Amino acid sequence: MHIQFPPGFRFGMSTSAYQIEGTNGLVPSIWDTFAARPGTIRHGENAGVAIDHVNRYAEDVRHIADAGTHDYRFSFSWPRVLSGGIGFYDRLVDALLEAGVRPVPTLYHWDLPQNLEDAGGWLNRDTAHRLADCAGTLVQRLGDRVRDWITMNEMNVHTLYGYALTDHAPARGLGLEALPAAHHQLLAHGLAVQVLRTHGAATVGVANQHFPVVPASEDPADLMAAGLFEELTNWTFSDPILRGAYPSELITAGIGTSGAQLDRDLELIRARLDFYGLNYYEPTMIEAPKAGKDYSGVLEVDIPDGMPFSPVPVKSDERTDFGWAIVPSGLTEILVTLKDRYPNLPPVVITENGASFHDAPPGPDGRVHDERRISYLDAHLRAVAEAITAGVRVDGYYVWSALDNFEWAAGYDERFGLIYVDKSSLERTRKDSWYWYRDLIAAQR
Template identity: 80%
Template sequence: MRFPPGFRFGMATSAYQIEGAWDAGGKGPSIWDTFTARPGTVRHGEDAKVAIDHYHRYAEDVTHIAESGVRDYRFSISWPRALAGLGFYDRLVDELLAAGVRPVPTLYHWDLPQELEDRGGWLNRDTAHRLADYAGAVALRLGDRVRDWITMNEMNVHTLYGYALADHAPARGLGLAALPAAHHQLLAHGLAVQVLRTHGAAAVGIANQHFPVHPASDDPADAVAAEMFRALTNWTFSDPILLGDYPDETIRAGVGTPDAQLDRDLALIGAPLDFYGVNFYEPTAIEAPRAGKDYSGILEVDIPDGMPFSPVLVKSDERTDFGWAIVPEALTEILVALKDRYPSLPPIIVTENGASFHDAPPGPDGRVRDPRRISYLDGHLRAVAAAIEAGVRVEGYYVWSAFDNFEWAAGYDERFGLVHVDRETLARTRKDSWYWYRDLIAAQR
C-alpha cells in the first residue's frame, strides 16, 4: 500500500473512555457519570471512574502513540473537566508536541456536563451557545499550540442512542421527537467554527459517522425504508453542513425551529470547513417492517416497534467480536458517495476506523497476538487507497483506538486498542497490530 505524500496517519481516543480521574481537580459530573451510576445501563455494571487512568499516565501513553510514527493524535477534551480548568490539556498538548505528534482535539465527544443536561441538554437551544463559550475558552488557552480542531463527534449516534432511544446517556427515549437535539448539535458546530476561526485556527472540521445503507431486497417498500433510514442517519447530519439544508421537508420541520431562524442557523452551520471527518465501522441493511418478525439484536441497539424501517443482518463472511460486519469495500463506497453527493466536499480524514476483538492477554513472550485486527486494518486501509484512486480527496486515516478503553454501554469487554490495557494492573502492552501499523507508516517514507 502506498499513500500520497503527507498522508496523515493517526490514532484516536475520547476523554470519557480513557481519562478516568472522574473528579480530579474539581471536575463535575457528565451525563455519562449519571448514566453509568444507574443499575443496568452498562454491561457488568462497569463505569469509567478510572477507565485506563490516562489522566495520570498520559506521558507513558504519548510514548506509545509517538513511537508508532503517527503524525496525528485525535483526542477529546472533557467539557466538565475543562469547566474546572485546562491544566491537564496544557500538559498533554505540550507532551504531544515535544514527541513530534500533532494534537487534534475534539471539543465534544458525548460527555455533556450534567448541569447543562439538567437545563434541557441538547433539546435546549442555549446548550449550543454554551458550547461556543467553552470552545472560546479552550481556543484561548490552547490555540497558540493547537492548529487543527474537530468540533463535534458522531452527532447521529449521540442523537439516536441517547435521545431517540435510551441505550446511551442521557437516555431520553424520544423517538423522532429527538430531532431538535440533532439541530442544536449542528448549531453548536456552526457556532464553534465561528469561534475557532476568530481565535486563528488553521484547520477546522467535524467527525461524522457515515455508512452505506442498502435495502434488504428488491421490494420497493424496502427501498423506501432504506432511503428514509439513510436520510435520518447520514444526510440529516451532513447535508446542513455541506449543502446548507436538511435532506427533506419532514426532517426540516421536525427540528422544531421556525423557518426564518432556521435559515439563519443553516447559514452558520454551512460555513466552509478545512476537512471533513468520516467515522466508519460497518454498513447497514434495512427493510420495511414485517409483521411479527423479531428484529432484536441486529444492531448494537434495537430500533423500537412502530418505526417505518427495520434492520436486517448484513451479509458478511467475517464479523468482529462486537458482532459488526467486516465489509472493507463499504468504506470505499461511502467515501465515493460523499464525493458524489457534495460538490464542495472538503478533503476527508477518516477520523475513526477500527474493530473490537477479544484479544488474549500477553503471552509468555510478552506479545499480544491480534491477527484479525491486522487483517481488518489492512483491508480498510486498502479501501481508503481505492477511494483515493477513485478520485476522493482522502488526506488521513486514524485508527480507533490507540488503547483498549471503556466502550460506553458495552463496558470493557470490547477491545479496540492497538495497545492492550490490563484491567487489573492497567499495564500497557503493544499488540502485534501496533507494530504492523508502525511498519506500514515507516514504509511510506
C-alpha cells in the same frame, strides 16, 4: 505488501476523553449519571478511573509517538474544563508536540455536563451556545500550540442512541421527536467553527459517522424504509454542513426551528471547513417492519417497535467480536458516495476506523497477538486507497483506538486498541497491530 499513499498522507490514532481519562473528582456528566443506573453498562462498570490516562498520559504519548504516528485525535472533557482541570490539556499538548505528534482535539465527544442536561440538554438551544463558550475558553488557552480542531463527534450516534433511543446517555427515548437535538448539535458545530476561526485556528473540521444503507430488497416498502433511515442517520448530519439544507421536508419539519431563524442557523452550520472527518465501521441493511418478526440483536442497539424501518443482518463472511460486519468495501462506497453527493466536499480524513476483538492478555513471549485486527486494518486501508484511485481526496487515516478503553454501554470487554490495557493493573502492552501500523507508516515514501 504495505499500501503506498500519496505524499503528505497523515496517519493517526484516536481516543475520547470519557473513555480513557477517568472522571473521578469532576462535575458529573450525562454518562456518569447513566452509568450509575443499574443495568445500563455491561457488568455494572463505569469510567471513574477508565484507563487512568489523566495520570498516565506521558506513557501513552510515548506509545503513540513511537509508532511514528503523525496525528493524535483526542477529545476535551467538558466536565474537566468546568472543574478547573484545563491544565491537563496544556500538559498533554506540550507532551505531544515535544514527541513530534500533531494534536487534533475534538471539542465534544458525548460527555455533556449533567447540569446542562438538567436544563434540557441538546433539546435546549442554549446548549449550543454553551459549547461555543467552552470552545472559546479552550482555543484561547491552547490556540498558540493547537492549530487543528474538530468540533463535534458522531452527532448521529449521539442523537439516535441517546435521545431517540435509551441505549446511551441521556437515554431520553424520544423517537423521531429527538430531531431538535440533532439541529442544536449542528448549531453548536457552526457556532464553534465561528469561535475557532475568530481565534485563529488553522484548520477546522467535524467528525461524522457515515455508512452505506442497503435496502433488504427491491420492494418499494423496503426502499422507502432504507431511504428514510439513510436520511436520518447520514444526510441529516452532513447536508446542513455541506449543502446548507436538510435532506427532506420531513426532517426540516421535525427539527423544531423554522423561518428566518433556521436560515440564520444554516448559514452558521454551512461555514467553510478545511477537512471533513469520516468515521466508518460497518454498513446497515434496512427493511420495512414485518409484523411479528424479531429484530432484536441486529444492531448494537435495538430499534423499537413502531418505527418505520427495521434492521436486518448485513451479509458478511466475518464479524468483529462486537458482532459488527466486516465490510471494507463499504468504506470505499461511502467515500465515493460523499464525493458524488457533495461537489464541494473538503479533503476527507478518516477520523475513526477500527475493530473490537477480545484479545488475549500478553503470552509467554510478552506479546499480544491480534492478527485479525491487522487483517481488518489492512483491508480497510486498501479500501481507502481504492477511493483515492476513484478520485476522492483523502488526506489521512486515524485508527480507533490508540488504547483499549471504556466502550460506553459495553464496558471494558470490547477491545479496539493498538495498545492492550490490563483491566486490573492498567499496564500497557503494544499489540502486534501496533508494530504492524508502525511498519506501515515507516514504509511510506
